Amino acid sequence: MPQEIELKLAVPDTALAPLAAWLDANGEAQGEAILLNVYLDTPERDLAQARAALRLRRKGAQWLQTLKTAGSSQAGLATRHEWETEIAGEAIDLQRFPAEAQAVLAPMIGRLAPVFRTDFVRRTWLVSQDGARIEAALDTGTITAPGNTAQEPIQELELEWLDGDAAHAADALRAFAARLAGIATLAPSDLSKAARGYRLAGIAEGKPS
Structure with a gap:
């Protein structure tokens, strides 16, 4: 089962430029992309209650569908399953998902509808730490929900373990984050973009946030 291991860090305004400059100097730049995303759920919020998130993403001319299921998040470090x-x-397209993901979505496939959007610019770099290969993704953009004129800003750095010794993936991510602490003040964040989107959508719908 595919597993995502990442460390999410909130980035203040003053840290954006020095952080990007340091990553340019110390990492392998992978370029910039505009990512347009819509998250779907049932009216009863079955996916949210199961601590799962279903996303459609447009990246240029490419469309991707992603399902992330329940995991753990502590001090910004998250581990969860992802397809x-x-x-x-x-x-x-349910049939494009592997069987495990299909089993989660099949009972609700006819009742899925958009709940909120996350649209942002992503700059990425490949970096190394203690034998691990890590993707550093700097995201800046907004979260919006139907019926809510308010927006939430996206301004965060995601450090995702790509390969190396999986048993020490968390240690490698934390060690790299510690290096970045000398460049800028970055606070660990346990709230995913999906969690923040559901919170914003809940406010629009008059539900407890």
Whole structure:
């Protein structure tokens, strides 16, 4: 089962430029992309209650569907299961998911509808730490929800373990974050973009946040 291990750090305004400059000097730049994302759920919020998130993402001409299921998050370090596949357009294609993901979505597939959006610019670098290969992704953008004129800013750095010794992935991510602490003040964040989106959508719908 695919597993995502990442460390999320909130980035203040004053840290954006020095952080990007340091990563340019010490990492392998992978470029910049505009990512347009819509998250779906049932009216009863079945996925949210199961601590799962279903996303459609447009990256240039490419469409991706992603399902992330329950995991753990502590001091910004998150571990969870993730399935992602390419699709033809802006609609969930259940058959493109592996069997494990299909089993989660099949009972609710006819009741899924958009709940909120996260749209942002992502700059990425590949970096190394203690034998681990890590993707550093700097995201800046907004979270929006239907019926709510308010927006939440996205301004965060995601450090995702790509390969190396999986048993020490968390240690490698924390060690790299410690190096960045000398460049800027970055606070660990346990709230995913999905969690923040559900909170914003709940306010719009008059539900407890």
